[in-house]
Amino acid sequence: MKRFRQFATGAILLVVGVAVGWNLPHAVPAGNQPLLPLGASVAPTSTGSVLFDFGDGRISSYAGVALIPRQSVWEFMQELERSRGVQISTRDYGGDLGIRVTGIGGVGEDVSTGRYWHYWVNQQFAEVGVSNYRLSPGDQVMWKYTTSQFRAETK
Secondary structure (H helix, E strand, C coil): CHHHHHHHHHHHHHHHHHHHHHCCCCCCCCCCCCCCCCCCCCCCCEEEEEEEECCCCCEEEEEEEEECCCCEHHHHHHHHHHHHCCCEEEEECCCCCCEEEEEECCEECECCCCEEEEEEECCEECCCCCCCCECCCCCEEEEEEECCCCCCCCC
16 A cells, blocks of 8 residues: 555656646747757858958958857958858967967968068957957958058058
8 A cells, every 4th residue: 555655646746747847938038039059150140351461462352251249350260261262271379379370362471581461450450369359240350461560551
């Protein structure tokens, strides 16, 4: 008899638990919009543009590149590489130094002449690495292959 009571009590608790749980919202926040699955990407909500000055008279520009607010310049460059096929070479220093762009479109840094790729955002020289600079909607990124980091003007 004792065994039957334990079984009956367990069965009743199970039925009540299922009935109560059935009426609870199932991990859907207000507005009936499901939560983003772990690892899912966020859709771009804006665009940005990029200009490359190769220092030899060649200039390439790309407008309307997908941009997620607060995306790093590095993530933005990866999107440019994926969507537009622009070849980007990098070196990762890790930690606070992060990633440095060493080549764009097949043109790499040249230690012998002191020419490197430098970048500006909205005509302001960036003083942090590409993996640490966060973009805002509509930002304009300019890359210049030059010996001087302070000359943002293009020919």
